Amino acid sequence: MEKKKIVIVGAGLCGTLLAIRMAQRGYEVSLHEKRSDMRKEDMAAGRSINLALSARGLMALDRVGLKEKVLEYCIPMHGRMIHTVTGETYLSPYSGRAEDYINSVSRGGLNCLLLDEAEKMENVKIHFNSACKTVDLKNAKATFKQANEWDVMDTGDILIGTDGAGSVVRRGMMSRTTELLFNYSQDFLRHGYKELSILPAENGGYRIEKNALHIWPRGSFMIIALPNMDGSFTLTMFHPYGGDAGFNTLNKEEVLTSFFEEYYPDLVPHIPHYIEEYMNNPVGTLGTIKCYPWQAFGKSLIMGDAAHAVVPFYGQGMNASFEDVRVFDDMLEEYGDSDWNLLFEKYQDARAENANAIADLAIDNFHEMQNKVNDPDFQKKRKLEMKLEQEHPEYYSKYSLVTFKPELSYAEAMKKGRNQDDKLLDIVSKVQDISELDSSKVLDQILN
Amino acid sequence: MEKKKIVIVGAGLCGTLLAIRMAQRGYEVSLHEKRSDMRKEDMAAGRSINLALSARGLMALDRVGLKEKVLEYCIPMHGRMIHTVTGETYLSPYSGRAEDYINSVSRGGLNCLLLDEAEKMENVKIHFNSACKTVDLKNAKATFKQANEWDVMDTGDILIGTDGAGSVVRRGMMSRTTELLFNYSQDFLRHGYKELSILPAENGGYRIEKNALHIWPRGSFMIIALPNMDGSFTLTMFHPYGGDAGFNTLNKEEVLTSFFEEYYPDLVPHIPHYIEEYMNNPVGTLGTIKCYPWQAFGKSLIMGDAAHAVVPFYGQGMNASFEDVRVFDDMLEEYGDSDWNLLFEKYQDARAENANAIADLAIDNFHEMQNKVNDPDFQKKRKLEMKLEQEHPEYYSKYSLVTFKPELSYAEAMKKGRNQDDKLLDIVSKVQDISELDSSKVLDQILN
Numbered sequence: 001m002e003k004k005k006i007v008i009v010g011a012g013l014c015g016t017l018l019a020i021r022m023a024q025r026g027y028e029v030s031l032h033e034k035r036s037d038m039r040k041e042d043m044a045a046g047r048s049i050n051l052a053l054s055a056r057g058l059m060a061l062d063r064v065g066l067k068e069k070v071l072e073y074c075i076p077m078h079g080r081m082i083h084t085v086t087g088e089t090y091l092s093p094y095s096g097r098a099e100d101y102i103n104s105v106s107r108g109g110l111n112c113l114l115l116d117e118a119e120k121m122e123n124v125k126i127h128f129n130s131a132c133k134t135v136d137l138k139n140a141k142a143t144f145k146q147a148n149e150w151d152v153m154d155t156g157d158i159l160i161g162t163d164g165a166g167s168v169v170r171r172g173m174m175s176r177t178t179e180l181l182f183n184y185s186q187d188f189l190r191h192g193y194k195e196l197s198i199l200p201a202e203n204g205g206y207r208i209e210k211n212a213l214h215i216w217p218r219g220s221f222m223i224i225a226l227p228n229m230d231g232s233f234t235l236t237m238f239h240p241y242g243g244d245a246g247f248n249t250l251n252k253e254e255v256l257t258s259f260f261e262e263y264y265p266d267l268v269p270h271i272p273h274y275i276e277e278y279m280n281n282p283v284g285t286l287g288t289i290k291c292y293p294w295q296a297f298g299k300s301l302i303m304g305d306a307a308h309a310v311v312p313f314y315g316q317g318m319n320a321s322f323e324d325v326r327v328f329d330d331m332l333e334e335y336g337d338s339d340w341n342l343l344f345e346k347y348q349d350a351r352a353e354n355a356n357a358i359a360d361l362a363i364d365n366f367h368e369m370q371n372k373v374n375d376p377d378f379q380k381k382r383k384l385e386m387k388l389e390q391e392h393p394e395y396y397s398k399y400s401l402v403t404f405k406p407e408l409s410y411a412e413a414m415k416k417g418r419n420q421d422d423k424l425l426d427i428v429s430k431v432q433d434i435s436e437l438d439s440s441k442v443l444d445q446i447l448n
Numbered sequence: 449m450e451k452k453k454i455v456i457v458g459a460g461l462c463g464t465l466l467a468i469r470m471a472q473r474g475y476e477v478s479l480h481e482k483r484s485d486m487r488k489e490d491m492a493a494g495r496s497i498n499l500a501l502s503a504r505g506l507m508a509l510d511r512v513g514l515k516e517k518v519l520e521y522c523i524p525m526h527g528r529m530i531h532t533v534t535g536e537t538y539l540s541p542y543s544g545r546a547e548d549y550i551n552s553v554s555r556g557g558l559n560c561l562l563l564d565e566a567e568k569m570e571n572v573k574i575h576f577n578s579a580c581k582t583v584d585l586k587n588a589k590a591t592f593k594q595a596n597e598w599d600v601m602d603t604g605d606i607l608i609g610t611d612g613a614g615s616v617v618r619r620g621m622m623s624r625t626t627e628l629l630f631n632y633s634q635d636f637l638r639h640g641y642k643e644l645s646i647l648p649a650e651n652g653g654y655r656i657e658k659n660a661l662h663i664w665p666r667g668s669f670m671i672i673a674l675p676n677m678d679g680s681f682t683l684t685m686f687h688p689y690g691g692d693a694g695f696n697t698l699n700k701e702e703v704l705t706s707f708f709e710e711y712y713p714d715l716v717p718h719i720p721h722y723i724e725e726y727m728n729n730p731v732g733t734l735g736t737i738k739c740y741p742w743q744a745f746g747k748s749l750i751m752g753d754a755a756h757a758v759v760p761f762y763g764q765g766m767n768a769s770f771e772d773v774r775v776f777d778d779m780l781e782e783y784g785d786s787d788w789n790l791l792f793e794k795y796q797d798a799r800a801e802n803a804n805a806i807a808d809l810a811i812d813n814f815h816e817m818q819n820k821v822n823d824p825d826f827q828k829k830r831k832l833e834m835k836l837e838q839e840h841p842e843y844y845s846k847y848s849l850v851t852f853k854p855e856l857s858y859a860e861a862m863k864k865g866r867n868q869d870d871k872l873l874d875i876v877s878k879v880q881d882i883s884e885l886d887s888s889k890v891l892d893q894i895l896n
Contacts (some may be wrong), residue, residue, distance in 0.1 A: 043693065184633065188626075
C-alpha cells in the first residue's frame with residue numbers, strides 16, 4: 001500500500017517537529033518553508049532570539065527522541081531575578097523543587113537542529129523558498145511560489161498549516177467563514193516590544209547571573225533578559241506605544257538616555273551600545289489570536305501559532321505548539337488515520353480549550369511580571385508557595401502546574417491554579433510574615 | 449471656500465441616512481452602492497424582510513426630519529405574542545406604558561424612502577453598481593468597480609465605510625492590522641436562520657394578531673414572525689445546524705412535515721406553502737463582529753454593521769446603526785470638523801463600548817427568546833415589570849431602558865438593566881404570585 005502523504009506548510013519549530021514525528025510514523029512528508037534554509041544563513045551566534053523551553057516542550061521533544069540532544073543547548077533558569085529601580089536584586093525561584101526549572105534556548109539554533117533531524121529522514125522532503133499562496137482546503141492541496149517559479153502545486157492526503165500567526169492556511173479558512181462558521185479573534189496589547197542585548201563579559205563570561213530570567217519590572221513597562229550560550233543576554237523591552245515610557249516618545253537620544261538612567265540605572269553599564277540598538281531595531285506587536293474550528297472538511301488542519309498565537313509572558317508559546325504535536329500524535333495513536341475527519345475533530349475538541357487557557361494565562365502574567373512582582377502580598381505569596389513546594393513536593397503552585405506538570409492540561413492547570421491563588425492571597429493578606437504559617441495547615445486550606 | 453467632500457461606501461440604511469445628514473450640514477457627499485438601484489427592481493411587495501424600528505432609530509430619523517414620514521410605513525408591535533406547543537397564545541407586553549412599542553418596518557421600503565430623500569439633495573451624488581474594491585485609508589480614497597468600467601477612483605476629505613458586516617473598508621483596516629493595532633473578532637452562533645412567510649388572509653387582513661411580534665419558543669430553537677403592511681408576516685426560523693431540530697437534519701419533506709406538526713402545530717394551517725419555501729430559501733448565518741479602532745489616520749472611519757454587526761435578537765441592529773449617525777452628528781456639532789482625527793477619536797471612544805453592550809445584550813436575548821420566555825420565574829418577572837411600569841412610569845425595565853430610552857447609552861442601559869434583573873429574579877423567586885408584592889416596596893429594593 002502506498003504511504004499516505006502529509007503536506008505541511010511552515011518549517012518553523014512546530015512544523016519541523018511535526019514533520020519528524022509524522023515521518024517516524026511512516027508518512028510521506030512534504031514540508032514547505034517560505035524562507036530560505038536558515039542553516040545556510042550567516043547568523044550572528046548568540047545574537048539570535050531565545051525562548052523558554054520547559055516540561056511540555058521537552059515531553060514533545062522526548063516523543064521524537066530529541067530531548068537530551070536539545071538540552072545540551074539549553075541554559076537552565078531557576079527563577080526570576082528581579083532588579084529594583086534602586087539597583088537591588090533578588091531571586092524569586094520558579095519552584096521549591098530543585099528539579100523544576102525552565103531553559104533558555106536559541107530559537108534559531110533549535111530550529112536548525114530540528115531541520116537537521118528532519119532532513120536525515122528519507123520520507124521527509126523539505127522545500128525552502130516555497131511560500132504558500134493559496135490553499136484548496138477540501139482537497140489538501142496548496143500552491144507555492146518558489147524561487148524561480150510560480151504556482152508549484154502540492155497535494156497530500158491531508159494538509160497541515162503550521163505557518164504561524166500570519167497563517168495563509170488559516171486565511172483560507174477565514175475566506176470560508178460562513179461555511180465553516182469560523183470564529184476568529186485577534187487582540188493586540190497596547191504595548192509593543194523591542195530587543196536589545198547585553199554582550200558577553202571580556203573574559204567570555206556572563207555580566208549578570210547566568211541561570212535566571214532577569215526582570216526590571218517598572219509598573220506599566222519592563223525589560224526582561226534571557227541568557228545565551230555565548231555569554232550574551234537578549235533583552236526585551238515591553239513598553240507601551242504612547243505615554244512617557246512609550247516607544248513613540250522615547251525617540252530621541254537625550255530622551256532615551258535620561259529615561260534609561262532614571263528607570264534602568266543598574267542595566268546601563270552593561271549595555272554601552274544600547275542607543276544604536278534601540279534606534280535600529282524595530283518595535284514588534286504583541287497579539288493573541290484565537291479561532292475555531294481548526295480543521296476543515298477532514299482534509300486540512302492548523303496547528304501551533306497558526307491556530308493560537310499567544311503573548312510571550314508565560315514562556316509557553318513554543319511549548320504549547322510542541323504540545324500540539326504530542327497531543328496530535330496521541331490522538332493518532334488512539335483513533336488511527338482511517339477517518340481523518342474524526343481524528344481532526346477529536347484533536348481540536350481536546351486542544352482548543354487548552355489553547356484558550358494558555359492565551360489567557362499569558363495575558364495575566366503580563367500584568368504580574370511588570371507590576372505585581374513588586375507587590376508585598378504577591379512576594380509573600382510566592383515565598384509561601386516556595387515553602388509549600390519544598391516541604392510538600394506533591395504541591396504545585398499555579399506557575400508550576402502550568403510549567404512543570406505536562407500531564408495536566410493547560411485548562412485544568414489554570415482552573416486549579418487560579419483557585420489556589422485566590423486562597424493563598426487571602427491567607428497571606430492576614431499575616432505579616434509567612435513564617436507565622438504552618439505549611440501543612442495552609443495546604444489543607446488550599447486543597448479543600 | 450470649497451465644500452468638504454465625504455465619500456460614503458455603502459448605501460444601505462446607515463450609509464443613506466448618514467448621506468442625508470451630512471448633506472444637510474452642507475458637505476458634498478459621494479455615496480457608492482455595489483448593488484443596483486433597489487427602487488428600480490421589481491420587489492414583491494410585502495415579501496421583503498422586516499425589521500424592528502424603535503426609539504433610538506426614530507430619534508436619529510427625527511434628526512433628519514423623516515421620523516413622521518417613516519412612521520406611516522410602520523406597524524406597531526406592543527409585545528411578544530407567545531405561542532406554546534399546545535397552541536395557546538398569550539401576549540407579553542414590551543412595556544407597562546402604552547406609548548412604548550416597537551415598529552415592524554420593511555427594510556427595503558425604508559431604504560427606498562431614504563434613497564429618495566438623499567437623491568433630492570443636490571449635494572448628494574449616488575453611484576449605484578459601484579462596488580468598492582480597494583481603499584487608501586490614509587488619503588480617504590477608494591477604487592470602485594462600476595458597471596462597464598474598472599477602477600473608478602473617488603477621493604474625499606474623509607471616507608466613511610457603511611458597507612455592512614462584510615465591509616471592504618474594514619478589510620482595509622485589517623490589512624494594516626499591526627500599524628493600527630486592529631483588534632477584531634467574529635463569532636458565529638451554531639444556529640442559522642431561514643425565512644418563511646404567512647400570506648395575507650383571503651380578505652386581505654392578517655391571519656394572526658397584527659400588532660405583535662410572534663414567537664414560537666421551543667427551548668433550543670424558535671420561529672418568530674413580524675407583520676408586513678400588506679397583511680403578510682415574515683417568519684424567521686432560528687434553528688441549529690445540527691441535531692434533531694437542525695437545518696441539516698430537516699432536509700426531507702417527511703422529516704420536515706412531521707417536525708412542524710409536532711413543534712409548530714398552530715402555525716402549520718397558516719403556511720400551506722411552507723415546504724416549498726423551506727426547500728428554496730437559504731440558511732443564513734448569525735454572527736457578531738466587534739473591532740477597534742474604527743478610524744484610521746483621521747481620514748477613514750467605519751460605521752454601522754461594518755464596525756459592529758450584531759445578532760438580531762434585541763431588534764437593535766438598525767437602531768444602533770442609526771444611532772451611530774445621530775451620535776456622529778452630535779460630535780460634529782460639539783467638536784467641528786477642523787480636526788477630523790480628534791472627531792473620529794471622540795466618536796469611537798464614545799461609541800465602541802455601546803456597540804459591545806448591544807452585541808452582548810443581543811446574545812443574551814437569543815437565549816431569553818427561545819427558552820426563558822417559557823420559564824415561570826421569568827414570566828413572573830415580566831409581569832412584575834409591567835406592574836412597576838404601569839404604577840411607576842418613571843421605572844424602566846432592562847428591555848425598556850435599551851429600547852425606549854434613547855437618551856441613555858446602551859452600556860448604561862445594560863449595566864442598570866442587568867442590576868435590576870438580578871434583584872427582580874431574586875424577589876419573584878420568593879413569591880407564588882406577584883400580586884402579593886407591593887410595587888412601591890419592590891421599587892425601593894431595586895433602586896437601592
